Amino acid sequence: MKEDELTFEKLPLAVAHLIKEVNELKLLIESDKKATPQERKPIGIDKASKLILKSRSTIYEYARKGLIPCYKTGRRLYFYEDELIAWINNGKRKTHAELLDEIHKEINYGKNRFSRR
Template sequence: MEVNDISFENLPRAVAHLVSEIAEIKFLVERKEIPPIPQKRIPIDIVEACRIIGKAKPTVYTLVRKRLIPCYKNGKKIYFFEDELLEWITKGKKKTLQEIQSEAEVNFKKNCKKVVGEFNQNLQK
């Protein structure tokens, strides 16, 4: 409905139109979720990094020098982010004996099928 179409005769239609518009706006507002507030990534110093990963300062400095640990350097200071350190720790997970055994069985079965297939091909030649 156009704004210029409102007259005394069209007033009920105009009010109905406004009510439907308000209902639609209300639905959109109620449905919209509050956007998550991104957490600020605050850099931490080497002392805090040592506490998080459970290593001594010289060990952390060695890891930094060898570029094995995620870090940032600004001037003479080294900075870390806690989430990156925790991710770095989880990437170094050692496999359990069960995981190693199940992988070995899967690889053995694959190789066994491959060898049997090659053997059958050689027999057919």
């Protein structure tokens, strides 16, 4: 319905139109809620090694040191794809400029906090 067409006589039609639109929105929201919870399935070390492009022995070493997100049941290691991808993304190295900026902030923080008055 267009805004310029709305009159007092057409008010029931406008309300009916709005009710229809609200019901459609409710259906969309409910269908989205049902589709959202995806079951996470654990993957084994072979798939994990292919995903992060590391050898099995390297993955075992990372798991032993607690460097990689993993779960252990008995003698087997399990991983979740989304956690491994997040782990890769968090491993970004800082640039030279970022490191210098961080050092300057640390130095200035100490000067401002403990300066003599």
